[in-house]
Amino acid sequence: MIVVFTGGTGGAKLVQGLQQVLAPDRLTVIVNTGDDLDWWGLHVSPDIDSVLYALAGLLSSDRGWGVEGDSFRCLERMQQLDQPSWFSLGDLDLATHLTRTAMLRAGKTLSEATAALAAKFGLSARVVPMSDDRVATMLHTEKGTLTFQEYFVRERHQVDVCGVRFEGAEQARPAPGVIESIECADAIVFAPSNPVTSIGPILAVPGIRDALRRTSAPVVAVSPIVGGAAVSGPAGKLMEMMGWPCSIAGVAKAYEDFLDVLVVDESDEREAARLRSDSLHVVCTRTIMRSAEDKQGLARFALKACESSTQRRSTKSGVILSAATAQPS
Amino acid sequence: MIVVFTGGTGGAKLVQGLQQVLAPDRLTVIVNTGDDLDWWGLHVSPDIDSVLYALAGLLSSDRGWGVEGDSFRCLERMQQLDQPSWFSLGDLDLATHLTRTAMLRAGKTLSEATAALAAKFGLSARVVPMSDDRVATMLHTEKGTLTFQEYFVRERHQVDVCGVRFEGAEQARPAPGVIESIECADAIVFAPSNPVTSIGPILAVPGIRDALRRTSAPVVAVSPIVGGAAVSGPAGKLMEMMGWPCSIAGVAKAYEDFLDVLVVDESDEREAARLRSDSLHVVCTRTIMRSAEDKQGLARFALKACESSTQRRSTKSGVILSAATAQPS
Numbered sequence: 001m002i003v004v005f006t007g008g009t010g011g012a013k014l015v016q017g018l019q020q021v022l023a024p025d026r027l028t029v030i031v032n033t034g035d036d037l038d039w040w041g042l043h044v045s046p047d048i049d050s051v052l053y054a055l056a057g058l059l060s061s062d063r064g065w066g067v068e069g070d071s072f073r074c075l076e077r078m079q080q081l082d083q084p085s086w087f088s089l090g091d092l093d094l095a096t097h098l099t100r101t102a103m104l105r106a107g108k109t110l111s112e113a114t115a116a117l118a119a120k121f122g123l124s125a126r127v128v129p130m131s132d133d134r135v136a137t138m139l140h141t142e143k144g145t146l147t148f149q150e151y152f153v154r155e156r157h158q159v160d161v162c163g164v165r166f167e168g169a170e171q172a173r174p175a176p177g178v179i180e181s182i183e184c185a186d187a188i189v190f191a192p193s194n195p196v197t198s199i200g201p202i203l204a205v206p207g208i209r210d211a212l213r214r215t216s217a218p219v220v221a222v223s224p225i226v227g228g229a230a231v232s233g234p235a236g237k238l239m240e241m242m243g244w245p246c247s248i249a250g251v252a253k254a255y256e257d258f259l260d261v262l263v264v265d266e267s268d269e270r271e272a273a274r275l276r277s278d279s280l281h282v283v284c285t286r287t288i289m290r291s292a293e294d295k296q297g298l299a300r301f302a303l304k305a306c307e308s309s310t311q312r313r314s315t316k317s318g319v320i321l322s323a324a325t326a327q328p329s
Numbered sequence: 330m331i332v333v334f335t336g337g338t339g340g341a342k343l344v345q346g347l348q349q350v351l352a353p354d355r356l357t358v359i360v361n362t363g364d365d366l367d368w369w370g371l372h373v374s375p376d377i378d379s380v381l382y383a384l385a386g387l388l389s390s391d392r393g394w395g396v397e398g399d400s401f402r403c404l405e406r407m408q409q410l411d412q413p414s415w416f417s418l419g420d421l422d423l424a425t426h427l428t429r430t431a432m433l434r435a436g437k438t439l440s441e442a443t444a445a446l447a448a449k450f451g452l453s454a455r456v457v458p459m460s461d462d463r464v465a466t467m468l469h470t471e472k473g474t475l476t477f478q479e480y481f482v483r484e485r486h487q488v489d490v491c492g493v494r495f496e497g498a499e500q501a502r503p504a505p506g507v508i509e510s511i512e513c514a515d516a517i518v519f520a521p522s523n524p525v526t527s528i529g530p531i532l533a534v535p536g537i538r539d540a541l542r543r544t545s546a547p548v549v550a551v552s553p554i555v556g557g558a559a560v561s562g563p564a565g566k567l568m569e570m571m572g573w574p575c576s577i578a579g580v581a582k583a584y585e586d587f588l589d590v591l592v593v594d595e596s597d598e599r600e601a602a603r604l605r606s607d608s609l610h611v612v613c614t615r616t617i618m619r620s621a622e623d624k625q626g627l628a629r630f631a632l633k634a635c636e637s638s639t640q641r642r643s644t645k646s647g648v649i650l651s652a653a654t655a656q657p658s
Contacts (some may be wrong), residue, residue, distance in 0.1 A: 040431060041370075041427065041430055041434055042427075070402075071402055071420070073400055073420040073421055074403065074420045076420065077425075078428070078618075080424075080449075081425070081428050081446075081449045083424070083427070083428055091400070091403045091406075091420040091423075092402055092406045094403045095406035095409075096406075098369045098403070098407065098412070098481065099407070099410050099412055101370055101558055102370050120409075120411060243551070
């Protein structure tokens, strides 16, 4: 089993690539829920939805979120009715939130509701929220404490952040299957998501970081930082706020206690050479994903890098990609 | 003040006509909520919505319910996600239900939420639910006990009904303003709605029927039965189930303890003559409403009939329509 840790947009692209190169039942995706929000009375899980839509081939390629070809008629009417409208839900997208919310109200957990939605979208991959308990990413900013979506969408991340807190994380338990999947993984992949606000909340759930430190599976991360800047979003600024450099070294720092392999962009080759050590394998490739081929190529590269790391550590034989390439897309 | 009792489709047309011929602040509409349902976790009030949309000029003229020019993309996706889909909510319509549900969850009563929606739709008329308490119209049928929407929409009223019950009515209180508006009305108009399942639930709320019996305002009803059959819907069958004839006499029977004037279609002239009595004035006109002119014409006719009834009873002077015609559309 290949286990991926991811947030939304950027991470979802690599998850798509992994789905293409892996046998259908070999992918488990553990998703950030620190961005979840109650919107118009509905439980919205933006990162879970991005992953579900990406895997179902429904993700809008223009927007990077929501459903391809969606309309926004309900949103426009909500605006006319003076309802909050800074967070956009499309008409098709609404069906996902209505369905999830109905399931949660009927007593299902978030992981049960997510599995049910994944099945309805016809997915074979397992999509698992980091926790069934509520964890809220809160940012301390010059405008006061904001939820992640207030910061990211409403303020377009144009406010200074001086701190981040994962509210509820201390009491949260990993969702069923999260720890087990880390323990039994053939490889663990960190998608190129924001280490602070996409991966940070997952690692803040007690037990998950420990399981990553303990696992014998190789852990590979794809850097969301290319050429000293985030590919998209506020990852750079937030990493600096955490005291990590806005560079591939900062990514290595964020995951230092469990990372085996760091996949970085070829433009970062020089810094990669400096970063390489006995405990950290750093490999370069093209990491910008525009086409389906880019996504598959990067997915294959990351898995191969895990395999060689495994061979170096001699803990497992090179089965990671062989099983993978048995079912190319 | 002119006070109208109404259900959805048919009644909403007359309410539109009344709005056109009355000064903006002279119309109070008391609406059936026995059809309300929880759908996709949202509080849907079909009759209130029909009245709001009719008054706002948004009601679909083709369908007779929902918003003109609405789309059904969310509904189609809900269907694909195996969610219940026999009750149609349009994408624009959804905004109304999301807004109402959010207000109710925030602690507003249904009448407060309705008033807020009416204001957002720019209405001057007062739209008041019959009660803020939950009353559910339940039909005992050959397929078991059904809610009104299960009977009317899901089963397309093609099942035999042997009884009707207004669940919760005994404990329900009239919404704020309902009794007062009956007491202070210049005239009270019963729209051509189903006497059993549209007007029946309103009259089942303790206190409302008594107030109608006591009021000095003339009470006029427009018959929903034309030529011995309902203009639309199952009113005929349901009236017979109640032991009332499916005729204008049946309508008179349903309202016998408070009705002063019955407006019937010109095609029912012969029966009208038989029905006339000292206590019931029966007047004929064209009651089928197709055009805006039809609606206004019928509204004016009903108000004039009230006026003459008032003059007959000499309790009030003929101010009903004079104020009305002061503000023609």
